Amino acid sequence: MNSIYNYLFMLFCGAPASEMHEIPFELLKTGHMVIEAKINEKGPYRFIFDTGAPATIVSSRVGKIAEINSASKVSISIFGNGGQVTIKSVQVGDSTSSNMQAILKDHPTIAVISKYFGQIDGILGYTFFFEIRFKNRLQTKKNIP
Amino acid sequence: MYLTTSLLVLIISLFQGPALGPEKVDETRVHFRVSDSNHILIRAKIQEKGPYFFILDTGAPVTFISEDAGKEIGLKADEKGWCRPKSILLEGGLEINDPKVRLETPFQLKGMNGMGLAGVELHGLIGFDILAKYIIHLDISKNHMVWIPNNYTPLKPVGAGGKSAPENLETLGTVMKSIGSLIKPKPRELVFIGNLGIIFETDQKKLLVKQALPDSASDKAGLQKGDLITTCQGAPVNNLKELHKAILGQKNTNILEMDISREGKKQSLKIPLNEK
Numbered sequence: 001m002n003s004i005y006n007y008l009f010m011l012f013c014g015a016p017a018s019e020m021h022e023i024p025f026e027l028l029k030t031g032h033m034v035i036e037a038k039i040n041e042k043g044p045y046r047f048i049f050d051t052g053a054p055a056t057i058v059s060s061r062v063g064k065i066a067e068i069n070s071a072s073k074v075s076i077s078i079f080g081n082g083g084q085v086t087i088k089s090v091q092v093g094d095s096t097s098s099n100m101q102a103i104l105k106d107h108p109t110i111a112v113i114s115k116y117f118g119q120i121d122g123i124l125g126y127t128f129f130f131e132i133r134f135k136n137r138l139q140t141k142k143n144i145p
Numbered sequence: 146m147y148l149t150t151s152l153l154v155l156i157i158s159l160f161q162g163p164a165l166g167p168e169k170v171d172e173t174r175v176h177f178r179v180s181d182s183n184h185i186l187i188r189a190k191i192q193e194k195g196p197y198f199f200i201l202d203t204g205a206p207v208t209f210i211s212e213d214a215g216k217e218i219g220l221k222a223d224e225k226g227w228c229r230p231k232s233i234l235l236e237g238g239l240e241i242n243d244p245k246v247r248l249e250t251p252f253q254l255k256g257m258n259g260m261g262l263a264g265v266e267l268h269g270l271i272g273f274d275i276l277a278k279y280i281i282h283l284d285i286s287k288n289h290m291v292w293i294p295n296n297y298t299p300l301k302p303v304g305a306g307g308k309s310a311p312e313n314l315e316t317l318g319t320v321m322k323s324i325g326s327l328i329k330p331k332p333r334e335l336v337f338i339g340n341l342g343i344i345f346e347t348d349q350k351k352l353l354v355k356q357a358l359p360d361s362a363s364d365k366a367g368l369q370k371g372d373l374i375t376t377c378q379g380a381p382v383n384n385l386k387e388l389h390k391a392i393l394g395q396k397n398t399n400i401l402e403m404d405i406s407r408e409g410k411k412q413s414l415k416i417p418l419n420e421k
Contacts, residue, residue: 031206031302052202054183126183
């Protein structure tokens, strides 16, 4: 862990200030940010926080532990293995997003980083952000008379 | 607790000292858009040329400018592949002076540009080395984010084991770039289209193959430079849009069948997409 304070802040607009969450992250010497997340209430596991990643990736190891079933939704795989899955819950700090789209895959680069910096089980990418927004839109609609 | 509000703001903050709210000083609204491939894109001028499209990428430890854009701008890399443009001006008015960036085109960026999947030509990545110097308010549902300087200078990224960063670590973010190109734009209906690994000639209106990326599915299937793809899954394809449509219609197949013309002779290829 880097000696300086490292935080991600997640602020949810329209919510009271108390709903801004501090999410500590670890800054690897490679320049990657790592945050912890629980997958289907299992973990926490370490993930690279990547705004440039259009998808969230979860390792097969966590997929197995968290009982993520990809069989029903795999269509065409990428890089030789893995497939699209729906994760029931992804919890970061005190916040949980449900039914998040992700890819179940053992990423070779993540494996290299894990070798030197401890186990890392994937990448939190765009779908991590998007799923939150999408879910909330649905909830907002329910409140419309 | 569950997330119950309509908008998400991410404030990415990296600084020395305890957590504080953002100050209303020196903040700049930087405009962005989300691409067809789910990338957060920022337009920027480099040394007053451009604009060029960059991906906002915390997963890339350093910032990249593509070789083509660098050539157009007149940038020259040193022997290790780095260059120092005088300035990068982000749309909205934030000027980054004298940044040290990689003058390099990750092959995934080449692939995405070849397929046109981002909807625009991509010219680089804004990586952690620049992003870490700002507190960034990012609300995906808006068209701009707010950048505030935080007086933090990130350490130079190193590779695993403490030596110079190996390419596969420096380009983690760029590895991820290809993932977006494999996903249909509608986020609730994500469908993989496989890692075909084809780069097309961009100055042609036909599907003329410029390169089958080494070890990609198309390479293994025998696709070669100069091949003209004429059909995909039985449907005639004359351009990328038609090819996308033919591929995205396949949700449960392991084989993509294509007819090609090679030196005027028709051939059929079967590309295995679900290698395990």
